[in-house]
Amino acid sequence: METQWVGEYRHVAMDKRPRKRPRLTWDVPPLAPPRVIPTVYHGQEVLYGASTNHLLHSYYSTGVPSPASPPWRLDDKDGHYVFAIGETLTPRYRILSKMGEGTFGQVVECLDLEKTEAVAIKIVRSLRKYREAAMIEIDVLQRLAKADISGTRCVQLRNWFDYRNHICIVFEKLGPSLYDFLRRNSYRSFPIDLVREFGRQLLESVAFMHDLRLIHTDLKPENVLLVSSEYIKVPDYKFLTRSAKDGSFSKNLPKSSAIKLIDFGSTTFEHQDHNYVVSTRHYRAPEVILGLGWNYPCDLWSVGCILVELCSGEALFQTHENLEHLAMMERVLGPLPQHMVIRADQRAEKYFRRGLRLDWPEGATSNESMRAVYKLPRLQNLVMQHVDHSAGDLIDLLQGLLRYDPAERLKAREALRHPFFMRDRRRYGYSFKGFKRTCSNSFGWTW
Known part of the structure; x- marks a missing residue:
């Protein structure tokens, strides 16, 4: 199959979520x-x-x-x-x-x-x-x-x-970020075997930093770059119909799955102050919002959010204020633990009624905000909507990465030993090659 360059993408105004400042690369x-x-x-x-x-x-x-x-x-x-x-x-x-x-x-x-x-x-x-x-x-x-x-x-x-x-x-000089690739691909999600390979590399990088007693604090798809800009075009089976035999229903996938972390401007050493607000909003851990202090686990929460986004094509928590963010967390993951609510700092106390229950929907700023929360499915249902196989293992991994209590959250090296990564590595030897084999068998195409 012919190789193309990401720089050839036709520009389409389709950014669905506001950012601090739009990227200019493409x-x-x-x-x-x-x-x-x-x-x-x-x-x-x-x-x-x-x-x-x-x-x-x-x-x-x-x-x-x-x-x-x-x-x-x-x-x-x-x-x-x-x-x-x-x-x-x-x-x-x-x-x-x-x-x-x-x-x-x-x-x-x-x-x-x-x-x-x-x-x-x-x-x-x-x-x-x-x-x-x-x-x-x-x-x-x-x-x-x-x-x-x-x-x-x-x-x-x-x-x-x-x-x-x-x-x-x-x-x-590296290739585009995972977010840029998703956006230019009309927010079509990556195949689960490619998500597995991205997740493995991302966790290896995070574990490497944590071993050096460094906390990235700003993990997000914008800060994960593909090493190469090259991509290939494959049929998108979710949109493929019997009448679409001309290959018009297709999506782009990176030719290489190699990625690297960037942007260490917010990286913090273990011994430094950990009480200020860190992380870009969509990937911010609950302990940061509640003012409980943070440490290595805040990076793992961000990794969990990134994996969901790579599978679904959209950010898990698309919000811009704290109460709505906490309400979205409860909608997707269940109620916040009482021991974390009780310890919340003075700035976060206003998000709870009588210091116990989240002030939602009473404290919602608009009907649009309430709709944004209520349209979210539970984590299990969200994954099942977008993942064709390995859904059970992925759900279990995400439940470990997205645990509210940072003390109970999976560590990077623990996550790397999860069955989500181990089972398919034994099956295929290399996950991305497994996906290539699937494309070849399903569509008669070889890479």
Whole structure:
């Protein structure tokens, strides 16, 4: 079957859930590059349909003059670095495209002129608190790189430097995030055997960090990147009908299941303060909302939410305020334990009636909020709606990862020994290969 590039996806406005700030990697074309710079579309390198290697080769064969320092410019009002496509960050890195933007700063794709390879550079805002956070992230990345000799678990730090009052962190260039892939695939879920492989790698990365006494605190599909951007097109059996023999009902799957963790800007050491709010809303553990303090288990709650999203195509808890979030948890997982409710801090007491029962639906802010909660099924039913096999094992694993009490929640290495991962590894030897075999047998296609 032919191989395609994710960068070829047709843009469709279909984002169903608000985010702190939309990603730019595939959505917004970069600024028009100078004539001597290879053309870049949607954050992906394209030179007359060529690969990255072709792009780099063509760049050096055009006789581009040696890089010169760009003119000095004031930062924008938020402290972001202002640049133009084709300029350099130090004489070594030439900017090819803008890949993304967040509260921390911007990410740009650059050509490393010294090593002749494409890299991703995180340009941190010039404000003091972001510079300090960047230095902490660099410390974490260096610790991870020192312990992860194979470089297969977390994104690799290539270099870092301070440029015009902006900390710049140089990373290996990876593919799209799992969230981006889902969104560009019309939120069609991944096959369960691919979810199994993603989950295994994710838990191995989390266990690796926990062994180093590090807590990620911001695990979400946006922070799990595919190593490769390549994908393949396969029939989508959920939409396949006898009349649709032309293959129009199909979906895309990544050609490689290899993933890596990114974004260690919020990573915390075990000995640091654990009483402030962490995690992106949809993946935030109950102990964080209740103000009970948090530790390693908050990462495992996030992993459970991610696995549900990969299976269903949508975030499990699509909410933006605490009471509704807790009501959704109770709808999906059952009542919160009384001993956690009683220990909730003063800020969380207002979410409960007489300190015992969740103030729901009485405290709902709108009828729309109530409908959002009541439409959610129980966890078992939700999994059964989307998983064709291994549903029982997956439900049992999720019940261990999504236990309210962090002391009872599965640890990363315990989760890796769960039958959900062990049974099919014995059956197939490698889960993704098992899925390939299924496609070949069902549709007469081979990969």
